[in-house]
Amino acid sequence: xxSAPHVRDVKGVIRDLLDRHGRIRAREVxxxxxxxxxxxxVHAHLRAMIDAGEVQKSGVGKATWYEPAVxxxxxxxxxxxxxxxxxxxxxxxxxxxxxxxxxxxxxxAYVFTKMxxxxxxxxxxxxxxxxxxxxxxxxxxxxxxxxxxxFAKVASALESATLLEAAQRLMVGKFTTWPERHTGEGIFFSxxxxxxxxxxxxxxxxxxxxxxxxxxxxxxxxxTGTLVRLALDPARxxxxxxxxxxxxxxxxHRFDRTRVVVKMLDAGVRFVSRSEAKRLVAELEPFDHVVxxxxxxxxxxxxxxxxxxxxxxxxxxxKELQPANMSDAVRFMVQRGRPRT
Numbered sequence: 221x222x223s224a225p226h227v228r229d230v231k232g233v234i235r236d237l238l239d240r241h242g243r244i245r246a247r248e249v250x251x252x253x254x255x256x257x258x259x260x261x262v263h264a265h266l267r268a269m270i271d272a273g274e275v276q277k278s279g280v281g282k283a284t285w286y287e288p289a290v291x292x293x294x295x296x297x298x299x300x301x302x303x304x305x306x307x308x309x310x311x312x313x314x315x316x317x318x319x320x321x322x323x324x325x326x327x328x329a330y331v332f333t334k335m336x337x338x339x340x341x342x343x344x345x346x347x348x349x350x351x352x353x354x355x356x357x358x359x360x361x362x363x364x365x366x367x368x369x370x371f372a373k374v375a376s377a378l379e380s381a382t383l384l385e386a387a388q389r390l391m392v393g394k395f396t397t398w399p400e401r402h403t404g405e406g407i408f409f410s411x412x413x414x415x416x417x418x419x420x421x422x423x424x425x426x427x428x429x430x431x432x433x434x435x436x437x438x439x440x441x442x443x444t445g446t447l448v449r450l451a452l453d454p455a456r457x458x459x460x461x462x463x464x465x466x467x468x469x470x471x472x473h474r475f476d477r478t479r480v481v482v483k484m485l486d487a488g489v490r491f492v493s494r495s496e497a498k499r500l501v502a503e504l505e506p507f508d509h510v511v512x513x514x515x516x517x518x519x520x521x522x523x524x525x526x527x528x529x530x531x532x533x534x535x536x537x538x539k540e541l542q543p544a545n546m547s548d549a550v551r552f553m554v555q556r557g558r559p560r561t
Contacts, residue, residue: 230265232258234286235355238275243287274354288360291316292352296347300366303336306350314352316359324457327413328359328450335448337365341366345445356449358415366445369421378529387426387437390419392503413450413463420445431456497527508539515545525557534559 235254237244249262266286269275276289281498307329311317320328326402338555339348345367352361374386381389390407394414411417419426423442428435504510510529514520534539543554 226389230262231269234265234269234275237287238288239355243285245285258417259300272354272356274356276406288353288355289327290351291298292350294349295349296345301336301340301348303333303340306336306348307332310350310352310361314359316354317352320454323455323459324452327457328361328452330460331410331413331417331450333363334410335450338406338448339363339367339446340367342373343370345448346374355451358453361450362447363450364445364447368445370419370448371422371424383422383424384437387424389433389503391426391428393416394413409463410450410459412466413458413460414450416449416454418448418449419446427432441478476522492525493521494527497532501528501532504539509542510540511542511544513544514547514550518547519549520550520553522553522557525553529554 230249230253230354234244234249237248239253241248245264246259246262249266250257250259253262266275266277270277270289273289273291275286278285278287291311294309309334317325317328336348336350339345343365345365347366349364350461351364352359354360368376370390371386373554374389375381375383378386378389391411392408393493407419411419412430413433415429417428417430420440420443424436426436427438529541533539544552546554
């Protein structure tokens with residue numbers, strides 16, 4: 221006989237369903253959990269989450285829905301909007317945000333204002349909508365605009381780039397569509413400062429999960445504009461200086477290093493050609509120190525390795541390429557292909 225699911229497991233399933241679907245019915249929780257729990261028990265968990273301010277209920281009887289409880293939701297006109305004033309509105313409305321303390325307060329203020337400023341300056345949207353909610357133990361904040369979409373905006377600036385290539389460019393860092401006003405650092409550092417950073421636009425979803433040290437790009441149903449979601453457990457927050465120091469020169473504080481997840485180059489696991497390597501290194505010119513993360517890559521070819529570690533590295537002796545998270549097969553090819561010193 222199977223035992224009943226643990227309380228944490230049930231609430232975890234409910235949170236996952238809410239995150240994926242926005243709103244759910246109790247029967248969907250039952251279906252997801254399978255055997256071992258009663259309808260009454262599911263309702264008890266949902267009531268507990270309502271009492272905790274995490275979930276809200278709407279409708280009656282068979283038309284009852286459950287959705288994340290929104291502590292703050294407001295739409296602003298972007299014209300003449302001050303992102304710091306929006307942050308002040310959110311903090312005033314959500315008691316938990318007023319009592320965060322450092323470093324969580326500084327992290328949320330930095331990332332939130334950067335993302336609202338992006339919507340103001342880059343999206344072309346007349347409005348930006350902000351929502352905040354508790355997804356215990358995390359605080360979740362959404363910044364959503366109705367503009368052209370983040371990846372389409374970047375792809376246009378890169379001229380012939382695809383949407384996937386635009387997403388990859390943002391992951392590397394140091395890219396902006398408005399260099400006179402922005403350095404291209406905002407999204408890069410924001411995506412690494414919170415526990416989970418999600419940007420969804422133009423039929424793509426880019427996820428950076430810093431808790432699991434995992435990145436992903438996937439297809440989603442196309443939406444109007446861009447949705448950026450930030451999730452942070454205040455107890456896990458790191459000082460911004462610690463985040464910045466991983467990617468900046470300790471002497472002059474330049475943003476001179478990055479970490480590239482190789483499998484995100486084509487959302488694939490095999491890289492064998494020189495053309496793939498050339499496309500990768502084209503993004504690395506602004507950086508002096510680059511960690512090439514081979515996590516999830518199952519195979520690399522001689523041409524790919526030679527182009528990276530002999531041809532490009534030889535032409536840029538002042539730059540450092542550091543491979544990481546290699547499988548045995550990848551490590552063999554890299555070690556075999558690197559010039560002997």
